Amino acid sequence: MEKTTCCEPVCCSPLSPVDAESLAIRLKALADPTRLRLFSIVASGEEQCACDLTDPLGVSQPTVSHHLKTLTEAGLLRREQRGKWAYFSVNKDALAELSAVLDPSVLSGI
Amino acid sequence: MEKTTCCEPVCCSPLSPVDAESLAIRLKALADPTRLRLFSIVASGEEQCACDLTDPLGVSQPTVSHHLKTLTEAGLLRREQRGKWAYFSVNKDALAELSAVLDPSVLSGI
């Protein structure tokens, strides 16, 4: 049976080195100002073409492509190719999982 | 009136460069395997003495001290000195804020 989350909430018990490594990869993917803006732009719409993401960010096309790859490999974005265009959308499950892992409401006294 | 969160959820609207920068600082503080394990150890107890954190992590004392400083400066940990010992505890509000910013449940269709 599949696990529905990557690991226990960070508040419950010490993370194993393996869980910490995989969680860090996903957090690292978001822990950059340019990638955060890129991600939030994609998340704000239904689906975004890569061609529309260079201008609002003010970085070069290779840089956008690089960041999109990082976010996609971390599982936070989904990529779909249509013709010569690449469309990206948010993987809500992965984001919800990340949010849940950080949720401190499981701690006593909150 | 004070804002209760640093910024809008990443799913709602494009982050401003300033908001992205400040959010990235806090995410970056957690986006390291060693710091994640360190943080989860502190979060698992009521309060942790720095002297008890070196052994379970398997890194040197200066490295632990460095990571504790990073997490504290990001607002995720609180530090209290008692005698020659330093005690650390989780700032639940900061963690809850981080969790809320990533929460995708505001998106339609979830």
Add this chain to the structure above:
DNA sequence: CTTTCATATCGATAACCGTCGATACGAAAG
């Protein structure tokens, strides 16, 4: 005062990362 011990800081090193221009790839259009 001197010693001991917990913690922080310093300086160095190696690895990692964000960014770019140049270029390759691949699909549609002419």
Add this chain to the structure above:
DNA sequence: CTTTCGTATCGACGGTTATCGATATGAAAG
């Protein structure tokens, strides 16, 4: 086939960072 255009990859450069040993700081103990 050739051109055009969107995207990905490459190679390089500069800045950041995780880690360590050595050392400084500062507080309690002797």
